[in-house]
Amino acid sequence: GAVVSQHPSRVICKSGTSVKIECRSLDFQATTMFWYRQFPKQSLMLMATSNEGSKATYEQGVEKDKFLINHASLTLSTLTVTSAHPEDSSFYICSATQEGDIQYFGAGTRLSVL
């Protein structure tokens, strides 16, 4: 089956620093990757959709300058949380799709901002 690797699984950082999260499709080329955010005991909320070689499409209410997304290749997308603050602490999950409907999910990244 298709495998999506997300790294790191957990990161703790100081307020004001930037954090980069990587999402890789290991055995397929991902035409589209998605980034989700999940608050404790809540469902996943889509943050943005990224297509290889083009700018990401952000959902309403998501600050694109805060959450920088780069999809430089068909196997890698990155999410950078810039100038992180405690309210950015959350669980971030990526997914990737090749054929447009089946999304394969990474294991998630727990971000804690002190």
Add this chain to the structure above:
Amino acid sequence: KQEVTQIPAALSVPEGENLVLNCSFTDSAIYNLQWFRQDPGKGLTSLLLIQSSQREQTSGRLNASLDKSSGRSTLYIAASQPGDSATYLCALFTGTASKLTFGTGTRLQVTL
């Protein structure tokens, strides 16, 4: 805008019981519906995928049904086990920019 609701929000059952999780959606124009399992602090594991033309899918002790006309899907778990304890999420694919819309989730606890 598609809204997806799961009832109940939390459920605790003794081991061995059969149970049903519910997923309701407001827009019936869907391509498919998926049921996922999420363990605490972990990513998602896909359990079942039902295409819009199908009415149900089965995998082991799991059976998922889909009724587009009424905007409902159910996940039936037979002979529940403590290892089934997790959060179960339904998600709808509407084809719009390949987006999935997730339900609110049901936290299941199966006790010994």
